[in-house]
Amino acid sequence: MKRRGQGFKFSLVTMFLLAVVLTGCGNNNTASNTNGAATEAPAATNAAAATEAAATTEPAAEKPTVAFVYIGPPGDGGYTYQHDQGRLYMEKELGIKADFVENVPESADAERIITELAQNHDIVFTTSFGYMDFTLNVAGKFPNVKFLHASGYKTADNMGTYFGKNYQASYLSGIAAGKMTTKNHLGYVGAFPISEVIYNLNAFTLGAQSVNPDVKVDVVWTNTWYDPATERQAAISLLDKGADVLLAYQDSPATLQAAAERGAFAGGNDSDMSKYAPDNYLTNPVWNWGPYYVKAVQSVMDGTWKSEQYSGDMADGMVELAPFGNKVPDDVKQLVEDAKAKIISGELDVFTGPISDNKGNVVVQDGQKLTLEEVLSMNWLVKGVEGTIPQ
């Protein structure tokens, strides 16, 4: 029996595995810091004490401490990237160093991390829809901390929301797509069948129909925000069915890359994706969070902050349209620019009647406009969209 040295070997293995596991965790930089802190001070039990501590602290010094919670990595080239650009802009403008935690899942983990951040920050931005209830819960425990949640609809005295009318830019992308298609067949790679994606899909379709009444739009739902391989499959399915211009709502450039391989045009979402396929790039909505972050943090510093549901648009610059791809002709660009000017001046409202849904019912009467609330809770597809909303 060889038993000698087993103890030594065992400890060697244990040490190696430990090193391996620790290295694995350590690479999530900021995230692991909060994880570490969490184990030292279990959030739930200390919440009361922390609230007290927060309440007794002196009013924040001139410069508040700011934290961001990200759904993905800043290097995703899409949604989180734009938020991170906004954070950097805010840091530069106000001379504040902000902390951020990346890759925070929209689960109970989010509540733990938001709680951790609330204990030593004055302002916490939670940048994804799924953080809504967790942010609300934590906001209840930390009345002196300001919470700002992107894209949600629940607020509290110390919790506001912010988002923008990105459907305006989706409408403009639709105009470009409607002019560029030769088969009158567009494809939309939808993320989740939620109202945020639905109103963008509808605006895209309306934009395309405004210049090309015969156009139809096929939609598939991937149920992902970020899974390039799945999104690629979805895009290829649309191309196989005959669509020749695609727009995607996910954070990855997979749709654009798949379209480029087939010589089709496509756009993505959130940021300028032209670098992935300059010759096959259309355009797409882009977020510009920086000015809003500056304004929000400034108002907290000035003591003028109030809980509100802030909705930016193309006029105030929170929503922008990415530069066009190389192959988009000038007359198409001009058409989009004209519509853009009308949207900014308020002359053109995307959801102005008459609009029918794809089951044949008139949902917006002639001459009527949808209120922002109605847009934000949209659960029907406009005429011309071929697809269904999974219930």
Add this chain to the structure above:
Amino acid sequence: MDFTTQLLIAAISAGTPLLLATLGGILTERAGIIQLGAEGLMLMGAVTTCIVYIRSGNLILALLAAVAITALLGMVHSFLTVTLRANQTMSGLAMTLFGSGLSAYLGKSISGIPLPGTSPKLDLGALKSVPVIGDIFGRMDYLTWFSLLLVLVLHLLIHHTSWGLHLRAVGDNPATADVMGIRVQLIRYSYVTAGAALIGLAGADMVLAYAPTWNEGLTAGRGWIAVGLVIFARWNPLRALFCAYFFGALDSLGFRIQLLGSVVPSYFLKMIPYVVTILVLMYLGYRNRNKPSGTPESLGTPYVREQRF
């Protein structure tokens, strides 16, 4: 092109990374070592390919680097499990955690940068004009051809050569193999290392032929699917080919059914691959209930010369 041809093309393109990873898993497990590190190894293969390809612009160099790095990780896995006889499940899980974390860290600098090119396609000239066959085989890239060739080679190797006999002996009964004069440790080291390199190549294929930009967590669980496919294919390379393409087809079938105007919620369509896998496993389990499962008999058991278990 009709629906079936399009589905076949999508199945091959989605199935190739799964196939390579499954073949890697089969090699490892045939030698009696459990391979649960596939997800981490695929990520390491993918990130290495991206870094080297973007920095050097040389595709061959990038592939070699990916293979070398993952082979190295395979050697670590075999050192832990063969020499130190560590728990193979733990070591595999550590590989996955290690690979996910390290690849995310290393990939920070090149995240979101498009690769200079993709895996080159083999032009078959005249064959391309043949309907269906030409559509399918005319646009396949070198890595896909390589994976097909590999299926054949591994099948012959495992079942029709004395090397394969040695491999199976080591995986089924290392004590007997040892008595026969087969160097058990050496064989286990070699196949675990080669298997890891193949899984790394699967990661390279993900970025070269599939999603040509590095982003953290790119594989999104495909390594785990490969772990399942090894069992699904019952450690047989030929079956692995069908299983991987079958899974690839199911992967894209959901979207196609959506586009046919189905009223089934997309969440259910997304479950198709997993539901079908369960059904097929149930059917195969029932049909083969009186046959051996194909599991290498000493899988998961470290071999210690002259020790009884």
